[in-house]
Amino acid sequence: METGREVPDEALVRRAMAGNAEAFGDLYIACLNRVYRYVFYRVGDAHLAEDLTETTFLRAWEAHRRYKPGKVPVLGWLYRIAHNAVIDYFRSAHPHEELSPTLPAPGGEVEAGIAKQEEMQDLAKALRGLDVMSQEVLSLRFIAGLSHREVAQLLGRSEEAVRVIQFRAVRRLRELMRGGQNNGK
């Protein structure tokens, strides 16, 4: 079963970054699920996530010459482009848009699944209530599954700075979720 967590083959990345369009198409498919997941939890809408995922890879193609192998893993580079695509979307055309999350259904029993889905929707919504940097750190760390060091490298911050951002973001998320629970009662 495809987990969507695979790292793309190095040779494929090299061919893609050398300007081989077909190889870039293969890279797109290899990374599609991971980038989509990252974008989905940033925007909370499946169709928009698909559009922005495609935009991410089109931008990546435009920028492939600037990719430095060995400096940043290709997935990290794609996450950065995806992050910018999300930011641009909200800044330019839809600054006040707030999307209601439509989470994919988790597995398991139906009732437990519904309860879990509601809880997850609250969490995903709270995530989008954080400031941009906090969203990015948490998304990269917990949704994209990057290591702490990789996140720091990708954002050009010190590991300590990322640790503190992560701590504040998780704490804020807890407060937002508590607020949501209280409002719901």
Place this chain on the structure above:
Amino acid sequence: MANERRLAQELEACLEGLRAGRTLDDLLSTYPADARSLKELLNVASRLQDLPEAIPTIAFRGAARARFLDRIEARDTHRASLRPHPVHWRTAFALSILTVFLLSLFVGGGLTVASAEALPGDPLYGVKLTGEEVILALPHTPASLAELELTYAELRLSEIHALAARGRLDESAQPLNSASRDLERAASIVQGLGEPALQTRLAGHLGQVATRLNEVVDLVSNSPLGGPAIGSAEQAGKQASQDVDRVLHGVNPNQLAPGKNRTPVAPGEAGGGNGQPGNGQGHGKATPGAPDGNGQGSSH
């Protein structure tokens, strides 16, 4: 602030511990004073990690690759249509000469006088690379871009020889990776060229640089170096060489020997008379300037 830093560090340590398979109770017992706060934060973090897999629809995924390739082809076609006149290969050749001349001017002027001789690890090496990036960012025809990529690949290979002479071959991973990348880009451009005469001429240069790359890979392989960076760079060099072989075989399937035994091809020989571009599978569609051969090669 110190308190926040401590908690941030403890949270990270607990996350790492959980990832390594330690139990929550075990981890919290390490930080009894902060156990309650940490437990709540870890609960939020673990729920984030447990967010369900989100995957695109089957319809989107099924058509994604074809649609992506169509869109980049459409973009390239649109760009090509904005160009006023096709560039004849002689013009392209003249432009490549001009570019190399500009490169010489750059390397010979101002601050870059000092950086021109800089090697990886030297303070001015970044200045040198930045200068090259500036030249790359100028508009180029596909042919002049390929020439430029080959020029840079040769520069990187020269740097590795210079590092070897100074006993610093352990710093060769970066230039070896760069040379491989430049060569692969040049190969990709050459493969997509629509002008057989131009393609033949560039194939000759491509073959020569690939041969030099093989020599440098041998030099690095035979040195008593280790480490993943060097090993990865060697692999990149070998892969680039194989990619060049594929392109050269496409340009002239009868004349070129693969791999390390490749005979450098003199300009004008590589085409072997058939003058046909490679099989073009997968490369002609959106490589810079392909396949009309008249365009600005790059998207930058």
